[in-house]
Amino acid sequence: MKLSVIMPVFNAERYLREAIDSIINQSYTDWELIIINDGSIDCSENIIKSYTDTRLRYYKNEQNIGLIQTLNKGIDLCKGAYIARMDADDIAEKDRFGIQIAFLENNKEYALCGSDAKVIDENNIETGKILNLQSNEYLQINLLFSVPFIHPTILIRSEVLKDNYFDTEYKHAEDYELWCRIANSHKVANIGNFLLRYRWHSSNVSVTNSEKQEEIKNRIICRELKNIDLQPSEKELYLHKVTFQQFDSKFSIKKETFDDYSELDSWFQKIINANRNLQKYNEAALISFLWSRWIVLCISQKRYRKILKPQFSSYKLPILSRTFKLLLFLRKKA
Numbered sequence: 001m002k003l004s005v006i007m008p009v010f011n012a013e014r015y016l017r018e019a020i021d022s023i024i025n026q027s028y029t030d031w032e033l034i035i036i037n038d039g040s041i042d043c044s045e046n047i048i049k050s051y052t053d054t055r056l057r058y059y060k061n062e063q064n065i066g067l068i069q070t071l072n073k074g075i076d077l078c079k080g081a082y083i084a085r086m087d088a089d090d091i092a093e094k095d096r097f098g099i100q101i102a103f104l105e106n107n108k109e110y111a112l113c114g115s116d117a118k119v120i121d122e123n124n125i126e127t128g129k130i131l132n133l134q135s136n137e138y139l140q141i142n143l144l145f146s147v148p149f150i151h152p153t154i155l156i157r158s159e160v161l162k163d164n165y166f167d168t169e170y171k172h173a174e175d176y177e178l179w180c181r182i183a184n185s186h187k188v189a190n191i192g193n194f195l196l197r198y199r200w201h202s203s204n205v206s207v208t209n210s211e212k213q214e215e216i217k218n219r220i221i222c223r224e225l226k227n228i229d230l231q232p233s234e235k236e237l238y239l240h241k242v243t244f245q246q247f248d249s250k251f252s253i254k255k256e257t258f259d260d261y262s263e264l265d266s267w268f269q270k271i272i273n274a275n276r277n278l279q280k281y282n283e284a285a286l287i288s289f290l291w292s293r294w295i296v297l298c299i300s301q302k303r304y305r306k307i308l309k310p311q312f313s314s315y316k317l318p319i320l321s322r323t324f325k326l327l328l329f330l331r332k333k334a
Contacts, residue, residue: 039061096196112189143224244293292330
């Protein structure tokens with residue numbers, strides 16, 4: 001068995017059949033689909049039991065135990081060399097598993113890979129696209145600010161996931177915490193293909209638990225900053241997140257007035273200096289990453305004269321080139 005797919009199910013009758021069918025119809029066929037019913041009270045179980053494909057393995061929790069414990073139970077049940085995540089309301093593109101497994105087979109030093117995704121609504125109408133950075137060096141830096149992976153696009157080496165598991169202390173941002181933990185000791189990547197149709201609707205965890213999720217994300221960010229010997233004040237944490245809050249969300253872009261450029265400049269310089277001491281991140285990549293976000297913030301605020309003024313910026317050709325490429329990516333992402 002090469003691949004195990006974990007699909008938790010909780011009252012997912014509306015979209016479940018499409019999700020399961022998208023796995024059955026994969027061009028890559030050496031897989032098992034582990035479906036765990038976490039106390040559904042709708043027709044989800046009847047839908048699951050209507051399938052006769054022997055590659056489907058069905059389990060039912062005696063009571064609702066929540067997503068994290070259900071995922072960890074699924075990890076223990078997996079027999080494959082690789083583990084893929086799949087939600088019960090999304091649709092995997094036909095070549096998803098073949099492309100992702102080929103990447104990990106050809107890049108043994110990588111622990112996991114995600115992909116880009118097309119966003120769909122309740123009626124399967126495409127409403128947008130999610131593009132993420134692809135290279136390990138930028139993903140490592142991105143994790144210092146926010147999660148650069150779409151959870152249900154992840155395919156990971158089984159031995160890596162079985163050495164880690166999801167942490168119940170980080171409910172609503174358990175994926176972000178896990179990817180940070182794994183990326184601290186392994187290479188990670190995103191594949192620049194749209195391998196999932198990601199359903200965005202009013203029942204998404206990111207919608208229903210946004211306030212709690214933000215609190216947990218703050219804990220993770222502070223933990224990652226501590227890895228480079230930084231402990232941000234409340235104001236510095238706000239500054240740290242502001243460029244992502246201005247530009248990062250595909251669904252509710254925030255354009256709040258911002259005028260703390262000098263303080264943001266100083267904070268970014270702190271990050272660069274701290275990293276210079278520990279050498280955790282590639283310095284050229286870090287400066288380019290921060291500068292590209294600074295530029296986007298200035299543009300969003302129509303403060304064009306500040307674009308070239310931060311003290312942390314560099315006009316060395318490699319950094320200029322990297323920054324320009326990141327800006328092209330961010331423009332495409334928008």
